[in-house]
Amino acid sequence: MRIPYRSLTFWIFVGLFAGMLAGKLFGEAIVPLAEPLSDVFLRLLRMAIMPLIITSLTAAVVSVGERKNLGLLGARTFAYYITSSLMAILTGQILVNIFRPGVGSAIQLDEAVTEIPAAQQSVKDLILRIIPENPFQSLAEGDVLPVIFFCILFGYFITQLKEPHKTQLGDFFQAAFQAMMKMTRLVIWSAPLGVFGINATIVATTGFEAFRSLGFYFVVVLIGLFIHASVTLPLLVYLVTRKNPWRHYKGMPPPLVTAFSTCSTIVTLPLTMEAVTDNSKVSEKIASFVLPIGATVNMDGTALYECVAVIFIAQVYGFALSFDQQLIIVVTALLASIGAASVPMSGLVMMSIILAAVGLPLEGVAIILAVDRILDMFRTTVNVLSDSCGSVIVAKLDGEEVLTG
Numbered sequence: 447m448r449i450p451y452r453s454l455t456f457w458i459f460v461g462l463f464a465g466m467l468a469g470k471l472f473g474e475a476i477v478p479l480a481e482p483l484s485d486v487f488l489r490l491l492r493m494a495i496m497p498l499i500i501t502s503l504t505a506a507v508v509s510v511g512e513r514k515n516l517g518l519l520g521a522r523t524f525a526y527y528i529t530s531s532l533m534a535i536l537t538g539q540i541l542v543n544i545f546r547p548g549v550g551s552a553i554q555l556d557e558a559v560t561e562i563p564a565a566q567q568s569v570k571d572l573i574l575r576i577i578p579e580n581p582f583q584s585l586a587e588g589d590v591l592p593v594i595f596f597c598i599l600f601g602y603f604i605t606q607l608k609e610p611h612k613t614q615l616g617d618f619f620q621a622a623f624q625a626m627m628k629m630t631r632l633v634i635w636s637a638p639l640g641v642f643g644i645n646a647t648i649v650a651t652t653g654f655e656a657f658r659s660l661g662f663y664f665v666v667v668l669i670g671l672f673i674h675a676s677v678t679l680p681l682l683v684y685l686v687t688r689k690n691p692w693r694h695y696k697g698m699p700p701p702l703v704t705a706f707s708t709c710s711t712i713v714t715l716p717l718t719m720e721a722v723t724d725n726s727k728v729s730e731k732i733a734s735f736v737l738p739i740g741a742t743v744n745m746d747g748t749a750l751y752e753c754v755a756v757i758f759i760a761q762v763y764g765f766a767l768s769f770d771q772q773l774i775i776v777v778t779a780l781l782a783s784i785g786a787a788s789v790p791m792s793g794l795v796m797m798s799i800i801l802a803a804v805g806l807p808l809e810g811v812a813i814i815l816a817v818d819r820i821l822d823m824f825r826t827t828v829n830v831l832s833d834s835c836g837s838v839i840v841a842k843l844d845g846e847e848v849l850t851g
Contacts, residue, residue: 477647479646480643491808523836531749538667543772547758572777740836747828751825
């Protein structure tokens with residue numbers, strides 16, 4: 447039996463409720479103590495972001511680049527991932543514009559924001575911004591997208607080296623990534639203090655009214671995830687296979703329950719592979735290719751969550767963004783999310799990376815952190831479900847007979 451007080455989730459909730467209680471009991475007298483705690487937490491996040499992107503993304507590109515026989519199978523796999531992720535993002539964008547959970551929010555934040563840099567860009571500006579003139583300058587300035595672009599190119603060309611340099615550089619970035627993961631775990635374990643500080647400050651200055659919009663945001667994300675899991679993904683399976691998606695879904699409870707419990711697509715991977723091969727009749731060749739890549743880069747539930755979260759935070763800061771501006775922000779967020787796909791408790795770290803890329807203050811992370819762990823359980827479940835649907839679709843496109851029996 448797992449002891450609750452050893453769980454990070456337990457301590458985050460302790461920090462949340464303790465902060466709310468302290469803000470209510472002590473009022474603004476708690477602010478001089480609470481603000482330094484939140485500042486330390488946010489500085490630790492900023493410290494970890496860029497090294498984490500460099501090591502995780504470069505290591506991931508080297509790993510994927512070493513796979514043989516990418517060809518048509520790889521093209522079909524990534525075509526599905528892009529399609530499903532974009533459909534998830536569009537679902538989230540429509541819902542957050544219909545319900546507008548952050549509009550009129552009582553949440554008061556310290557940092558004043560006069561503009562969102564990403565929202566002022568055109569598509570041309572975004573493309574040019576992605577290509578760095580000086581990657582080291584982009585790294586120093588914390589400009590995320592150029593660093594991601596450089597890491598993808600650099601990782602690819604590592605795979606083109608001859609031995610022993612290819613293995614040496616690959617091992618170096620993999621080891622550096624493992625070291626950064628350990629450091630990130632330390633940073634994440636400071637989250638309860640940061641959550642205490644930020645929520646104590648919010649309650650002390652605005653009261654509990656500020657949390658009404660947060661609950662609204664939580665519901666909007668859940669509605670979006672439900673629509674994607676119960677409408678969009680089954681529709682994609684049916685359109686390609688012309689068979690009842692229920693035949694696939696009925697074999698998925700074991701991996702989905704595991705994903706919901708562990709919040710990890712990687713941990714769930716063996717169960718997912720067993721479910722799609724035994725129940726949905728996908729060959730091991732397809733499953734062993736599509737699912738491991740999907741566990742790393744295909745994050746439908748996370749993509750939907752990111753879209754809603756970024757626009758919600760912009761609404762809290764008082765920005766009424768046009769659809770075009772939102773689209774640029776969503777594309778920026780999607781590109782930025784590539785750099786954090788393998789990070790533990792990715793919701794926290796990934797949103798930090800995305801807010802930095804978009805140009806919103808990192809304190810926005812603390813607004814949504816109170817409900818992030820619960821949402822993480824649901825979005826990870828959708829991530830795994832999407833990976834499994836992708837394996838069925840790619841197998842059918844490859845000429846296999848799936849969903850038989």
